[in-house]
Each structure stands twice: as structure tokens, then as C-alpha cells.
Amino acid sequence: MAFEPKEPQKELKYNELRIYSDEELNNYTEEELKNFKIKHDIPMLEDLEKGPWPSFVADAKREALRRRKLPDDRMMIHREVVEDMLGQLELSFEHGETHWKHGGIVGVFGYGGGVIGRYSDLPEKFPSIAHFHTMRVNQPASKFYHTDYLRTLCDLWEFRGSGMMNFHGSTGDIIFLGTFTEQLEPIFFELGHVLQQDLGGSGSNLRSPSCCLGKARCEWACIDTQDMCYELTHHYQDELHRPQFPYKFKFKFDGCPNGCVASIARADMSFIGTWRDEIRIDQEAVQAYIGGEITPNGGAHRGRDWGKFDI
Numbered sequence: 539m540a541f542e543p544k545e546p547q548k549e550l551k552y553n554e555l556r557i558y559s560d561e562e563l564n565n566y567t568e569e570e571l572k573n574f575k576i577k578h579d580i581p582m583l584e585d586l587e588k589g590p591w592p593s594f595v596a597d598a599k600r601e602a603l604r605r606r607k608l609p610d611d612r613m614m615i616h617r618e619v620v621e622d623m624l625g626q627l628e629l630s631f632e633h634g635e636t637h638w639k640h641g642g643i644v645g646v647f648g649y650g651g652g653v654i655g656r657y658s659d660l661p662e663k664f665p666s667i668a669h670f671h672t673m674r675v676n677q678p679a680s681k682f683y684h685t686d687y688l689r690t691l692c693d694l695w696e697f698r699g700s701g702m703m704n705f706h707g708s709t710g711d712i713i714f715l716g717t718f719t720e721q722l723e724p725i726f727f728e729l730g731h732v733l734q735q736d737l738g739g740s741g742s743n744l745r746s747p748s749c750c751l752g753k754a755r756c757e758w759a760c761i762d763t764q765d766m767c768y769e770l771t772h773h774y775q776d777e778l779h780r781p782q783f784p785y786k787f788k789f790k791f792d793g794c795p796n797g798c799v800a801s802i803a804r805a806d807m808s809f810i811g812t813w814r815d816e817i818r819i820d821q822e823a824v825q826a827y828i829g830g831e832i833t834p835n836g837g838a839h840r841g842r843d844w845g846k847f848d849i
């Protein structure tokens with residue numbers, strides 16, 4: 539059965555919705571980045587840039603530099619939010635304790651979840667992270683996105699938030715990291731009314747359900763994970779947005795026991811597709827595989843020197 543969304547779907551066009559020009563999005567050179575110093579000394583964090591793996595410090599510096607170079611009226615919260623976040627983290631390393639306080643409840647009208655209040659306990663020293671609220675953006679089934687949508691989302695968050703985000707949190711949602719209280723309603727309006735995008739769950743409510751690729755791309759799918767995820771997300775809207783449990787509650791959907799979304803580890807209630815017939819083995823194909831007529835992975839890894847095994 540073909541998938542039928544429950545409401546008409548808008549087609550979003552980045553060129554109509556974009557906030558920044560290409561020049562603004564690419565407003566620094568790699569040379570400038572090399573010479574760039576943020577306003578705080580962060581020797582311990584800079585240590586985390588070493589090594590072969592990606593570093594959130596290196597990423598954050600790029601974002602800090604972009605914000606340095608954007609004109610004042612192109613950002614609705616402080617320009618230095620990324621720099622202050624790094625500065626405060628360095629200080630937390632130095633003091634061996636966090637400088638975030640967990641104070642009060644913030645949110646958007648009508649919802650009890652989706653926004654998580656964050657405040658710095660050193661607002662005089664780090665004014666641009668005096669508020670640093672997190673927003674959850676509900677991921678679509680199997681996390682299929684159109685780039686028009688992603689770019690629009692990035693522009694919105696650059697404009698009204700810190701520009702820092704996390705793809706994705708363990709719940710599965712996109713996490714918007716750090717904004718001020720006054721920006722919450724405008725962002726919520728833009729998401730809901732323009733981008734046709736809901737917030738996800740937080741606190742003691744039903745968390746955003748999430749599912750594997752399922753039938754959309756995977757030959758192992760025994761159940762339609764996307765259909766279940768979509769159906770239950772809609773059915774439990776009230777529970778998703780208005781905390782009414784004593785603790786959070788999660789559903790996750792794996793199409794087969796390979797468990798690509800780790801539903802057992804991540805959910806209170808895991809749905810896992812299982813095969814309900816006799817096990818079927820195509821012995822002829824197995825023989826062809828052994829004999830080399832059928833190549834492993836459709837030949838995808840064939841004919842290249844992969845070098846010495848090295849992890």
C-alpha cells in the first residue's frame with residue numbers, strides 16, 4: 539500500500555524561504571580560520587582539536603568566525619554565543635564543575651515539551667549564553683530530508699539561534715542548541731506554520747518515535763516501520779507534546795532483528811519485525827556466491843587495494 543500522509547504536504551523551496559545569501563554563508567576563508575582566535579583563551583578545548591577525528595571545537599570555531607563576520611542585523615541573538623559557550627566550557631574544565639544551571643521551565647504556548655531551559659550561572663562573564671535553551675525538532679520517518687528543507691532550517695537557526703545544532707540526538711530529533719527565551723515563539727511559529735514541522739518530545743512525555751529505513755530502502759524489512767512510526771506519532775500527539783507521565787516514554791521501530799535504530803537500547807517499547815514463515819534459503823544462490831559468480835556486496839568493494847587493515 540502506498541504511503542498516504544494525513545495532511546497535504548507543502549513543497550518547500552529554499553530559494554523562496556532562505557534568509558542568507560551564498561556570500562553570507564561562505565563569508566570567511568580557510569586562511570582567516572587558521573588565524574582566528576575566539577575572545578576567550580581555551581587551551582584545554584584546543585587540545586580536543588588534535589588527532590585524526592572530527593572535533594566539535596573545530597566546528598564551533600567555524601561557526602564563531604561566521605558570526606563574527608555577519609552584519610549585526612543578520613542575527614537575532616548575540617553574535618558571540620558560540621565563543622561564550624566555548625569560554626564557559628573551558629572554565630568548567632578548569633573548575634572541574636559545570637557552569638550551566640538547570641533553572642525553571644520554558645516552552646512554547648500550548649506545549650509542555652520540545653523546549654528545554656538552559657541558563658549559564660555566570661551570565662555577567664558570558665552574557666551571550668545567559669539563556670541557552672535547547673529545542674527538539676521532530677525528525678521525519680527514517681530521517682529522509684530534502685536539502686531545501688535542511689537549508690531552510692539551518693538559516694532559521696542561524697538567524698534566531700546559536701547556529702549550532704546536533705544531527706541527531708539519541709531520541710532521533712534534530713537538536714537546536716542554544717537560544718534566548720524571546721526567540722522560542724517566533725521559531726515555533728516558523729516551524730509550524732511555514733515549514734510544516736513539529737517540535738519533538740522532552741521531559742516526562744512520549745518522546746518522538748523513530749524508525750529505521752524499513753521498506754523505503756531495505757531488503758530486510760519485515761514490517762512497515764515508517765507507517766507505524768508515522769501512525770503512532772499522530773495518534774499520540776497529546777502525549778508527545780504535553781508531559782503527563784511520571785517519566786519519559788519511548789517507542790522505536792526496527793524492521794528486522796538487525797536493529798539499525800537500536801530500538802532495544804533506546805526505547806521502553808521496542809517494535810522489531812520478525813519473519814513468520816519457514817526459513818527460506820536459495821541454495822543455488824549460495825553455491826553461486828561460494829563459486830564467485832555472485833560477488834559480495836554486488837561487487838561494490840571489488841578491484842581496489844584497501845591497504846593494510848587499520849582501525
Ligand code: HEM
Nearest residue numbers: 638639640654656704706707708709710711713715740741
Ligand atoms: C553545547 C551544549 C550542549 C549539547 C551539545 C547538548 C546535547 C544534547 C543532546 C544531543 C541531547 C539528547 C537529545 C536526545 O535525546 O535526542 C541532550 C539532552 C539533554 N541535555 Fe544537553 N546539550 C548541551 C547543553 C546542555 C546543558 C547546558 C544542560 C544542562 C544544564 C543539558 C542537559 C541535558 C538534559 C537534561 C537532556 C535530556 C533532556 C530530556 O530528555 O528531557 N544539556 N543534550
Ligand code: HEM
Nearest residue numbers: 635636638639640654739740741742743745784785786787
Ligand atoms: C546521589 C545522586 C544521584 C543519583 C542516585 C541519581 C540517579 C539517577 C537515576 C537513577 C536516573 C535515571 C536513569 C535512567 O533513566 O535510567 C537519573 C537521571 C538523571 N539525573 Fe541523576 N542522580 C543523582 C544525581 C544527579 C545530579 C546531581 C544531577 C544534576 C546536577 C542529575 C541529573 C540527572 C538527569 C539530568 C537525569 C536524566 C533525566 C531525564 O532527562 O530523563 N542527577 N539520575
Ligand code: SF4
Nearest residue numbers: 750756759793794798
Ligand atoms: S532494522 Fe532491519 S529492516 Fe530496518 S534498516 Fe536495519 S536491516 Fe533494514
